[in-house]
Amino acid sequence: MIPRFKILFLIVGLIFGVHCRSARVGQAETLMGTLVEITAEGRDHKLVEARVALAFEEVRRVDRLISTFREDSELSRINRAAGVAPVQVSPEVLEAIERSLEVSRLSDGAFDISYAALGGLWDFSGEKPARVPEAAEIAARLKRVGWRRIQVDRSAGTVFLPEAGMRLDLGAIAKGYAVDRALAALKVPGVDRALVTAGGDLRAFTRPGEKPWRIGIQDPARRDRLLGELEIQNQAVATSGQYERFVEIQGRRYGHILDPRTGRPAEGVLGATVIASEAWEADAWATALLVLGPEQGIKLLPSPPGIEALIVDAKGRWHATPGLAGRIQPAPSPSVPFLFRL
Ligand code: ADP
Ligand code: MG
Numbered sequence: 001m002i003p004r005f006k007i008l009f010l011i012v013g014l015i016f017g018v019h020c021r022s023a024r025v026g027q028a029e030t031l032m033g034t035l036v037e038i039t040a041e042g043r044d045h046k047l048v049e050a051r052v053a054l055a056f057e058e059v060r061r062v063d064r065l066i067s068t069f070r071e072d073s074e075l076s077r078i079n080r081a082a083g084v085a086p087v088q089v090s091p092e093v094l095e096a097i098e099r100s101l102e103v104s105r106l107s108d109g110a111f112d113i114s115y116a117a118l119g120g121l122w123d124f125s126g127e128k129p130a131r132v133p134e135a136a137e138i139a140a141r142l143k144r145v146g147w148r149r150i151q152v153d154r155s156a157g158t159v160f161l162p163e164a165g166m167r168l169d170l171g172a173i174a175k176g177y178a179v180d181r182a183l184a185a186l187k188v189p190g191v192d193r194a195l196v197t198a199g200g201d202l203r204a205f206t207r208p209g210e211k212p213w214r215i216g217i218q219d220p221a222r223r224d225r226l227l228g229e230l231e232i233q234n235q236a237v238a239t240s241g242q243y244e245r246f247v248e249i250q251g252r253r254y255g256h257i258l259d260p261r262t263g264r265p266a267e268g269v270l271g272a273t274v275i276a277s278e279a280w281e282a283d284a285w286a287t288a289l290l291v292l293g294p295e296q297g298i299k300l301l302p303s304p305p306g307i308e309a310l311i312v313d314a315k316g317r318w319h320a321t322p323g324l325a326g327r328i329q330p331a332p333s334p335s336v337p338f339l340f341r342l
Pocket of ligand 1 (some may be wrong): 110113169170171172173199200239256287291
């Protein structure tokens with residue numbers, strides 16, 4: 001007969017074992033103007049907790065580097081030196097700008113971080129009374145928009161905007177980039193699963209044999225409803241929507257994603273979701289698709305491996321790449337663990 005204390009020990013061991021296997025740390029904090037949520041699982045609670053803390057620190061670090069809301073960020077220094085001199089930047093900022101330029105090239109200029117020369121013409125802050133700018137004002141600013149004019153000198157490690165009034169803004173990839181950096185801090189021995197979300201951007205990590213993450217996509221037409229659910233393991237998902245930030249002028253909505261070719265808010269797409277292996281890339285393309293629209297957008301989207309998109313047009317119709325259509329499960333369950341907005 002097995003002594004009673006041994007049975008007790010066995011039970012405690014089992015409970016402890018199960019508990020240890022699935023130690024989960026979940027934390028949320030408002031950073032980069034949005035809610036950043038980080039969840040990670042692993043055997044050693046202390047290790048997981050330390051890694052989650054490090055992941056949050058990465059988000060703060062990326063924000064300090066590239067936020068144009070901060071006077072002291074490297075990006076703000078580039079902007080202040082427009083028309084004056086090249087600015088030395090860190091390899092990460094250089095890389096983020098080079099990646100943005102690559103998406104500009106592939107998207108035919110729909111994605112353009114120099115769109116920011118239009119900044120202030122359209123005011124989405126709600127601080128000033130909103131108005132539609134005059135055509136002449138837009139035309140004058142558009143002269144300073146153009147990704148081809150951004151001068152990156154890789155060997156010197158500098159970025160130069162050749163004309164005063166030119167401006168860069170990495171708002172369309174900053175959160176995605178931060179999510180990537182945070183995930184890198186979690187992808188270490190001892191962490192079995194991790195999910196980082198920042199507003200509409202997320203990236204998952206799942207060790208082989210572990211459960212995938214199940215996420216919900218919010219319907220851009222009806223925000224109280226889910227469009228569907230999706231299972232992901234080691235991928236990133238980003239969403240953009242004109243309804244997230246917009247101004248209403250005389251009953252008409254103007255969204256915060258601008259078409260760099262016209263200087264006016266992009267129209268025709270309610271929301272776009274992109275899956276890619278890295279969050280910065282998904283983030284950049286989600287923004288580009290809002291400008292490009294469904295047909296052009298799906299045509300220009302880099303071909304697989306891995307990049308998929310779902311676009312909901314202004315009439316509420318879906319346009320999805322073939323690889324994604326089959327992955328979306330239409331019946332949303334009442335309790336999806338993670339929601340992100342489309
Ligand atoms: P959000 O930041 O609201 O989640 P996005 O990732 O789509 O959504 O980024 C939108 C931001 O991208 C805008 O607030 C602006 O800073 C920037 N942006 C707007 N239009 C463009 C564009 N055509 N190309 C690149 N960036 C843009
Ligand atoms: Mg984006």
